[in-house]
Amino acid sequence: MEFNFDEIIDRKNTHAYKYDALQRVFGRSDILPLWVADMEFRSPQCITDALKGVLEQGVYGYSSEPAELFDSIHDWILTEHGWDVSKEWYTYVGGIVRGIAYAVQFFTKPGDKIIVQSPVYHPFTLVPEGNGRTVLRNPLKGRDMDFENLEQLLAEDGVKMMILCNPHNPGGYAWSRETLQRVAALCAERNVIVISDEIHCDLYLWGGKHIPFATVSDEAASCSITFGAPSKTFNIPGLASSYCLIPDAEIREPFYRWLGANEFNDPGIMSSLGAIAAYRHGRQWRDAVVSYIEQNILYIENRCASFTDKDGRQLIVPVRPDASYLVWLDCRWLLAELSGKNVTDLQPKDQKLLEDYFVNRLRLGLNSGVMFGREGLGYMRLNVACPRKLLGFEFVL
Ligand SMILES: Cc1ncc(COP(=O)(O)O)c(C=O)c1O
Structure with a gap:
């Protein structure tokens, strides 16, 4: 059985929290929401x-x-x-x-x-x-x-x-x-x-x-x-x-x-x-969605591999998950670049630069690492349960 996970479904104005809360949480609504942990896929037809x-x-x-x-x-x-x-x-x-x-x-x-x-x-x-x-x-x-x-x-x-x-x-x-x-x-x-x-x-x-x-x-x-x-x-x-x-x-x-x-x-x-x-x-659908998510993770890993500073250092390193669709992005080198500091000198207040970079530069709504605890400094959480096309954004400094 074929499932179309590439289909882009318009969830705006459907009371979807992931979309409705953008303005309040990120200060603008013209961004791609890759935060709240639900999927951009239609649930299995059997449901x-x-x-x-x-x-x-x-x-x-x-x-x-x-x-x-x-x-x-x-x-x-x-x-x-x-x-x-x-x-x-x-x-x-x-x-x-x-x-x-x-x-x-x-x-x-x-x-x-x-x-x-x-x-x-x-x-x-x-x-x-x-x-x-x-x-x-x-x-x-x-x-x-x-x-x-x-x-x-x-x-x-x-x-x-x-x-x-x-x-x-x-x-x-x-x-x-x-x-x-x-x-x-x-x-x-x-x-x-x-x-x-x-x-x-x-x-x-x-x-x-x-x-x-x-x-x-x-x-x-x-x-x-x-x-x-x-x-x-x-x-x-x-x-x-x-x-x-x-x-x-x-x-x-x-x-x-x-x-x-x-x-x-x-x-x-x-x-x-x-x-x-x-x-x-739903088992077949689940198996198919897991394969699609794996491919999305590999895709993001690939995209991040070519986002480097002038010395060739990778600025965002996705931590490969064992399970699920939430990818923990290690952005400490990016934050060091944005703040002009060494990675070891980063402070909690610097996280704002990272948050601002994702929202206002890339126009992406991700979860900021520090919302999960201070150990999340320099990290962002990316939800990849979406059509692969949506992950095609450009990483630029
Ligand atoms: C670990 C974990 N527990 C619970 C939830 C939410 O569960 P519920 O909506 O059933 O309260 C989430 C949602 O992201 C989660 O990641």
Whole structure:
């Protein structure tokens, strides 16, 4: 089956956040938005077909959760990741950030400490801090965790939770089994709950395989809350369809009772039908979109290779992701050039020059690296889930 990922779809004036928020966020709207993590591709036809039935009937009453929703999630995870999840571990949640927020509220109290690996997807810090929790940052060591520092952080009083991005965003790094096992052992020993956000787990590139955190050891199963969704994979974040899996009954039962009491776990009919269609009939589309994204990454790598300073030094170095479509651009040499400083002397306030360069010189809306933490200084995040033609912009000084 052929899918046309080259088609340019006009999303302006369709209430698309990626477009509507340009003026507010970047100060101008005449730029190409390659920031918010959704795709410029039409979702698989099977999803639209599934939703059409509801639209054609035209009755939008209360719905019940179809049994098929869990079954389709179960079968997908088993086939894709070899994890045989049980029905009692499962609940629906209306978005992963929301799910993380529920868990933060339920399992921690104001003043408690929550560990993240930074730079990291910004709601991992915004949600805890917005709820009066303290975030402890464990800066990444290259593509791995800094375990020495992690052990020191875990030894502090009041650490109750770690929020793990598996695979990691930004950077798209896959964690090794050994890393996940070490995290599980350290956290389980100290009764620290690990939230594993696996939203990007079905977009592994280059033939790589995802490792669900909860599967790496008994300790991981005993201390973890896993969130997943079809939203990134099939470009349906607007359907708010996500799931939560908790193998450990002591963690799960009171949390699920609380979610139920507050009606935080009821899917709308569009959420259910979209997810079922995606997981039952979307595999070919997913395989095709992964190949297209890989080609886009290679294309960007190629384009950046020829953008050099007068000494032939490459100014933007894309960090190749293991998973998903968000490319972490190492622009430190470009920022050094723009600021007239050495790379080692760059300061947080210099990032403005980089942001200004992308918006006003290249007319591109990218995520600034520092929004993911101060370790993102000199970096920008580029979303390549778009028709390749849109990536044909010229890099100029
Ligand atoms: C790691 C990660 N978690 C969660 C989300 C958002 O999930 P949701 O829209 O379900 O809240 C994103 C979106 O970019 C993400 O990258």
